[in-house]
Structure formats: structure tokens, C-alpha cells
Amino acid sequence: xxxxxxxxxxxxxxxxxxxxxxxxxxxxxxxxxxxxxxxxxxxxxxxxxxxxxxxxxxxxxxxxxxxxxxxxxxxxxxxxxxxxxxxxxxxxxxxxxxxxxxxxxxxxxxxxxxxxxxxxxxxxxxxxxxxxxxxxxxxxxxxxxxxxxxxxxxxxxxxxxxxxxxxxxxxxxxxxxxxxxxxxxxxxxxxxxxxxxxxxxxxxxxxxxxxxxxxxxxxxxxxxxxxxxxxxxxxxxxxxxxxxxxxxxxxxxxxxxxxxxxxxxxxxxxxxxxxxxxxxxxxxxxxxxxxxxxxxxxxxxxxxxxxxxxxxxxxxxxxxxxxxxxxxxxxxxxxxxxxxxxxxxxxxxxxxxxxxxxxxxxxxxxxxxxxxxxxxxxxxxxxxxxxxxxxxxxxxxxxxxxxxxxxxx
Amino acid sequence: xxxxxxxxxxxxxxxxxxxxxxxxxxxxxxxxxxxxxxxxxxxxxxxxxxxxxxxxxxxxxxxxxxxxxxxxxxxxxxxxxxxxxxxxxxxxxxxxxxxxxxxxxxxxxxxxxxxxxxxxxxxxxxxxxxxxxxxxxxxxxxxxxxxxxxxxxxxxxxxxxxxxxxxxxxxxxxxxxxxxxxxxxxxxxxxxxxxxxxxxxxxxxxxxxxxxxxxxxxxxxxxxxxxxxxxxxxxxxxxxxxxxxxxxxxxxxxxxxxxxxxxxxxxxxxxxxxxxxxxxxxxxxxxxxxxxxxxxxxxxxxxxxxxxxxxxxxxxx
Numbered sequence: 001x002x003x004x005x006x007x008x009x010x011x012x013x014x015x016x017x018x019x020x021x022x023x024x025x026x027x028x029x030x031x032x033x034x035x036x037x038x039x040x041x042x043x044x045x046x047x048x049x050x051x052x053x054x055x056x057x058x059x060x061x062x063x064x065x066x067x068x069x070x071x072x073x074x075x076x077x078x079x080x081x082x083x084x085x086x087x088x089x090x091x092x093x094x095x096x097x098x099x100x101x102x103x104x105x106x107x108x109x110x111x112x113x114x115x116x117x118x119x120x121x122x123x124x125x126x127x128x129x130x131x132x133x134x135x136x137x138x139x140x141x142x143x144x145x146x147x148x149x150x151x152x153x154x155x156x157x158x159x160x161x162x163x164x165x166x167x168x169x170x171x172x173x174x175x176x177x178x179x180x181x182x183x184x185x186x187x188x189x190x191x192x193x194x195x196x197x198x199x200x201x202x203x204x205x206x207x208x209x210x211x212x213x214x215x216x217x218x219x220x221x222x223x224x225x226x227x228x229x230x231x232x233x234x235x236x237x238x239x240x241x242x243x244x245x246x247x248x249x250x251x252x253x254x255x256x257x258x259x260x261x262x263x264x265x266x267x268x269x270x271x272x273x274x275x276x277x278x279x280x281x282x283x284x285x286x287x288x289x290x291x292x293x294x295x296x297x298x299x300x301x302x303x304x305x306x307x308x309x310x311x312x313x314x315x316x317x318x319x320x321x322x323x324x325x326x327x328x329x330x331x332x333x334x335x336x337x338x339x340x341x342x343x344x345x346x347x348x349x350x351x352x353x354x355x356x357x358x359x360x361x362x363x364x365x366x367x368x369x370x371x372x373x374x375x376x377x378x379x380x381x382x383x384x385x386x387x388x389x390x391x392x393x394x395x396x397x398x399x400x401x402x403x404x405x406x407x408x409x
Numbered sequence: 410x411x412x413x414x415x416x417x418x419x420x421x422x423x424x425x426x427x428x429x430x431x432x433x434x435x436x437x438x439x440x441x442x443x444x445x446x447x448x449x450x451x452x453x454x455x456x457x458x459x460x461x462x463x464x465x466x467x468x469x470x471x472x473x474x475x476x477x478x479x480x481x482x483x484x485x486x487x488x489x490x491x492x493x494x495x496x497x498x499x500x501x502x503x504x505x506x507x508x509x510x511x512x513x514x515x516x517x518x519x520x521x522x523x524x525x526x527x528x529x530x531x532x533x534x535x536x537x538x539x540x541x542x543x544x545x546x547x548x549x550x551x552x553x554x555x556x557x558x559x560x561x562x563x564x565x566x567x568x569x570x571x572x573x574x575x576x577x578x579x580x581x582x583x584x585x586x587x588x589x590x591x592x593x594x595x596x597x598x599x600x601x602x603x604x605x606x607x608x609x610x611x612x613x614x615x616x617x618x619x620x621x622x623x624x625x626x627x628x629x630x631x632x633x634x635x636x637x638x639x640x641x642x643x644x645x646x647x648x649x650x651x652x653x654x655x656x657x658x659x660x661x662x663x664x665x666x667x668x669x670x671x672x673x674x675x676x677x678x679x680x681x682x683x684x685x686x687x688x689x690x691x692x693x694x695x696x697x698x699x700x701x702x703x704x705x706x707x708x709x710x711x712x713x714x715x716x717x718x719x720x721x722x723x724x725x726x
Binding site: 136146149150274381 | 460502505506507509510511514515516517518520521522524525526527528529530531532533535536653656657659660664693694696697699700703704706707710711714715716724725
């Protein structure tokens with residue numbers, strides 16, 4: 001009813017090629033953009049900016065970069081973290097060598113360096129395929145992080161070996177560094193992310209995007225119909241590394257404030273890969289959904305637990321969540337092992353026994369951290385089983401149902 | 410500069426052959442361990458086309474379980490047995506809960522699922538055993554800890570008894586595994602499954618049983634590796650990084666080849682030690698071991714895209 005597409009006729013080629021041919025999609029996007037550009041900045045607290053809004057946008061951008069390479073062009077990469085590092089170090093060198101430079105320009109330019117390095121490490125993809133290529137990108141990951149550590153020029157011969165973001169000014173307002181307000185940082189991140197998302201959507205819809213998709217689906221067939229594989233693969237590496245590099249620069253300059261080389265180590269690469277896969281490979285919106293889930297979930301768990309954020313008076317809340325998670329997990333294990341009856345029994349016993357144990361039990365923050373990791377791992381498996389094509393596919397199905405509602409087909 | 414790269418290292422090697430032998434020996438020991446981990450990968454990859462990223466964390470998890478069980482008062486050898494039991498349960502649970510619902514999905518999805526398993530095991534292990542470093546129960550298991558000093562070429566060569574044990578045990582394990590794969594019914598079933606899934610299923614080989622078996626063998630390998638590395642470097646989640654080393658071994662040797670895993674492991678273990686000592690430390694500031702293996706494998710792969718021993722990749726449209 002709300003999503004009825006009947007009566008929306010396309011009468012020209014231009015209308016057919018519009019970014020949002022369905023009115024409701026454009027309307028929905030309008031709401032999201034209003035929320036992001038006006039409502040959130042007015043209402044969000046310092047904490048929300050720093051733990052939710054800014055990181056979600058940055059991770060979504062990084063995942064989008066990876067998604068172009070892995071989801072659209074079909075080249076699996078495990079080196080995202082290192083390419084984010086290249087962007088961050090390039091940006092740092094630029095603003096320290098040329099302090100007069102506009103920070104946004106510096107951030108957007110820093111992607112160029114990571115794009116260059118991305119192309120260099122993308123060259124093996126012309127010969128190496130599949131998992132072999134994935135391991136080959138690990139070479140980039142380990143080599144670059146090692147370089148960040150050993151090449152002192154990169155961090156201006158600091159004693160600490162870390163890069164520290166200086167106070168950067170733009171039109172008289174601090175936009176980066178310790179003195180910048182979270183709202184300003186948020187707007188800059190939002191601006192860059194919006195810009196690059198628009199770019200990515202249009203690139204993937206256009207000629208280049210189609211050659212990427214053809215390469216992904218079967219590269220030999222693509223070559224036979226006249227697609228230049230070298231061009232297709234290397235442009236995918238370049239665009240992907242550019243976006244990832246910009247995300248890396250934002251990551252350090254607008255969020256972390258300082259970074260040691262090991263920040264860009266392999267866990268970061270995997271986190272971004274999770275977001276891209278849980279969101280849905282080969283989609284743009286999925287990256288945002290995935291980032292909301294992967295970044296938001298630990299924060300929510302922590303808030304419920306009350307360890308970092310609020311001095312909450314009911315420490316048992318996290319325990320309850322953990323208990324329910326454990327019971328669900330056991331239920332799930334038991335169901336696949338011995339059937340539903342045993343599963344209900346197992347789940348119920350865990351709940352009752354656990355609840356009895358929980359009375360008067362306090363949990364420390366390290367344990368919550370561990371439980372967090374465990375839950376994220378279990379969730380990844382869970383999502384892969386229920387929807388291997390990611391959250392984006394879930395949304396697509398919901399949208400499809402809404403369009404044809406109330407009819408089933 | 411050229412002298413530093415091309416001449417000086419070799420002069421060093423020939424003027425101090427005892428030191429060279431020491432380096433080679435240490436490379437050999439770590440190479441054997443890399444080969445062991447890579448073997449676990451290869452077995453799982455051959456029988457199910459799953460690129461098992463969780464192999465590294467299985468090493469840590471096995472070592473942690475062993476130490477944890479011992480700390481609870483279980484005698485050393487009984488805790489080894491119990492840990493094997495834990496690894497078996499783990500194999501069954503992974504097969505039932507994770508792999509079975511995902512049969513037939515694209516490779517990358519299964520790969521991601523193993524990363525999910527990795528995270529889950531990290532969290533699970535830390536929740537149960539705590540995140541701090543632990544000491545492997547070397548003496549309780551009766552592993553010798555002394556060293557033997559040899560004097561070849563009027564020099565000094567120190568062989569840790571621990572390393573000798575590792576080499577002997579790992580070699581026996583590899584030989585045993587090869588015998589198992591070649592001469593037992595189960596082993597042949599694994600290889601059949603590796604050659605052709607459909608054909609293997611049609612002659613009555615049970616996919617589920619084989620998968621549990623293969624994951625269990627990977628678990629045994631993980632336990633042996635865990636004990637060996639734990640005795641050398643302590644038991645902690647940092648052990649996981651050695652599993653990354655198994656990846657270039659796989660690239661070098663080929664994802665399907667057992668010979669490749671062994672040869673690749675030894676090559677990488679020895680070459681990265683040599684490079685680190687003679688080129689890395691004097692010229693590049695050291696710690697090159699983190700990436701050397703990957704770059705080496707990458708260069709080899711540029712000439713042979715399927716690795717040294719991998720199956721020839723034939724592509725058709």
C-alpha cells in the first residue's frame with residue numbers, strides 16, 4: 001500500500017535511468033538524509049557521536065570500498081586495514097608538510113596514494129585468482145603494517161611511533177584534532193561519505209560497474225566478449241583502494257585522533273570484511289546496514305551492561321542478555337543435533353539454572369569484552385546461515401513483499 | 410649497497426658455518442610446525458573446499474584447553490586425552506551447526522563462517538580460561554627441556570631437546586597421517602572425496618562422517634602444534650599469528666597438495682629465517698618474518714598461479 005509502484009510510468013530514457021525510479025525509494029532516502037543531516041546532529045550526545053554515528057559512517061565507507069572490489073569485481077581482499085593505513089599516513093604527511101592545506105582536500109587526496117598502492121598490489125590479480133589472491137592481499141597487509149612501523153619518515157620521527165592528529169582549522173573552525181567539536185567532525189565525515197556514496201552508486205551503475213560485474217561472474221567469459229580484464233581489475237583495485245584510503249584518513253583524523261601501526265592490523269581488515277559480507281556483497285546500502293549491526297551491537301551490549309558508559313545500577317542486565325544468548329545458542333545446537341524437543345529442554349534448563357546462578361553475581365568488564373567477541377562470532381555464523389546474501393537481501397525481500405502487498409505473488 | 414645485498418651475507422654464511430647451521434636448524438623447526446598447520450588446512454580444503462581460517466585458533470584453543478584442564482587438577486596425560494575429546498566435540502558441533510546448513514554455498518560464505526568460528530572460539534576461550542598468558546605444561550608431559558651442544562667446524566651449535574622432540578614427533582605425525590590417508594579405508598575415503606564429491610557420494614562415502622573426521626584430524630594436529638609452540642613461546646592468543654604463516658605455505662605448495670604443504674612449510678621456515686638473519690636485520694631493521702613468507706609466495710605465484718604442487722587450473726567458459 002505504502003509502496004505501491006502502480007501508476008509511476010517512465011516516459012523517457014532519462015526517467016528510466018533515474019537514480020531512484022520508484023518514488024517511495026527516493027522518499028525513504030529523503031527521510032534518512034534528513035535524519036542524518038539535521039535531526040541527529042541536533043539531538044545526539046557527545047557519546048553517540050563518538051561511539052555510534054561517526055564510526056558507523058566510517059566503517060560503512062570502508063566496507064563500501066571493499067565491496068566494490070570483492071562484491072562488484074569479485075576479487076577477494078584481506079588487506080583493507082593496511083590500505084586504510086596508507087590513507088591515514090598519507091593524510092598525516094600532507095597536513096604536516098603542507099599545513100595550509102584544506103583538511104577536506106587533504107582527506108580526499110589521501111585516497112589517491114592508497115589507490116596507487118592498491119593498483120600495485122592488484123597487479124598479481126591478473127594471474128592469481130580466488131583464495132590464492134586473498135592470501136596474496138595478505139602480503140600487502142603484513143608488508144604495509146611493517147612499513148608503517150619501520151619507516152620513521154612516515155610518522156615524522158616521533159618517539160612514540162604513532163601518528164598524532166594536529167589541530168586543523170578550516171574557515172576559523174577547528175575541524176580535526178583534540179580541539180574539534182564532535183558535531184563538526186560528524187558533518188565532515190557525513191559530507192565525505194555522502195559524496196563518495198553517490199560516486200560509488202553511479203560508478204557501479206555505469207559502464208565501469210558493468211565490466212566489473214562481468215569480470216566477477218566469469219572473467220574468461222568477460223574477456224571473450226571484449227572486456228579488457230586488466231583495465232577492469234585494476235580500476236576496481238584503484239577505486240576500491242581510493243575509497244578505503246579516504247575511510248582510513250577519516251578513521252584517524254575524524255575519529256581516533258591518533259593511531260599506531262598495529263591499529264591497521266588484520267583485525268581491522270576482518271571487521272570491514274564482516275560488514276561487507278553481513279551487509280551483502282554487491283550492494284551499496286548493505287554496507288550501512290552491516291556497519292550499523294557490527295559497530296552498533298557491541299556498543300548496545302556495553303550500554304546494557306553498563307560498564308563503559310553509564311554507571312548502571314542493575315549489573316544483571318548484561319548477564320541476562322548473555323544468558324538468553326547462551327540459551328538460544330544451546331537451543332540452536334541441540335536442535336540441529338537432536339531435534340526440537342531436546343532443544344527446548346536444553347534451552348529451558350540453561351535459562352532456569354543460569355537464572356538461579358545469577359542471583360548476586362557480578363561481572364567484570366573484561367568478561368563482557370570476551371562475551372562480546374563470542375556473540376559477534378556466533379551472529380556472523382547465524383546471519384550467514386539464515387541469509388547468505390546479507391542484510392541487503394533481507395531488505396530487498398521486504399520491499400518486494402511491500403510492493404505486491406496484499407497479494408502473495 | 411650492492412655489496413651489502415649480494416656479497417656480504419654470503420661471506421658471513423661461509424665464514425661462520427656453525428652459525429649458519431644454527432639458523433638453518435631453527436628455520437627447520439619452525440618450518441615443520443608451519444607444515445603441520447598447513448596440513449590441517451589442506452585436509453579440510455581437499456575434502457570440503459572450505460578454506461578453514463579457524464585452524465590457527467584451534468591451535469590456541471587446544472593448547473588452552475590442555476593447560477586449563479591441567480590447572481583444574483587433572484593429571485597431564487589424562488588432560489591430553491580429554492583435550493582430544495574436546496577437539497572431537499568441537500569437530501562434531503562445527504559440522505552439525507555451521508557446515509551442514511551451509512552446504513553448497515559459495516566458497517567465500519564458508520570462508521566467512523570459519524572466521525565467525527574463529528571469533529567465537531576466541532571469545533569462548535577467553536571467557537572460560539581467561540585472556541592472560543599461560544605456561545605450557547612441558548615438564549609434566551615429559552618433554553625434555555635441556556640442550557645438546559655440538560661443535561661442528563670448531564664452532565658452536567646448540568640443539569634444544571624440545572626442538573628435537575618437536576621435529577621427531579611432527580615427522581612421525583606426518584608419516585602417520587600419510588599412512589592413514591594412503592592405506593586405510595577412511596583415509597582413502599577422504600582422498601576420494603577430495604577428488605570428486607559426487608562420485609564419492611555415489612559409491613556410499615558419507616560426507617558428514619568424513620567432515621567430522623577431517624575436522625577432528627585438524628584438531629589433533631592443532632593440539633600437537635599447540636603443545637610445541639606453547640612450550641616455545643607460552644600459551645596465549647598471540648599464537649594465532651603462526652596460523653597466518655601457514656597461509657603463504659599453502660600458496661607456495663598449492664591448496665590441494667599434501668606434499669606441497671610439507672615442502673612449502675620447510676622452505677618458508679628456512680628461507681624466512683635466513684632472510685631475517687642475513688638481510689632483514691642488517692639492512693631492513695628486522696622483524697621481516699611477518700611479511701617475507703607472503704612476498705616470497707606471491708613472487709612464486711606470479712610464475713605458477715596454482716602453487717608449486719597444486720592442481721593445474723583449467724578454466725572453461
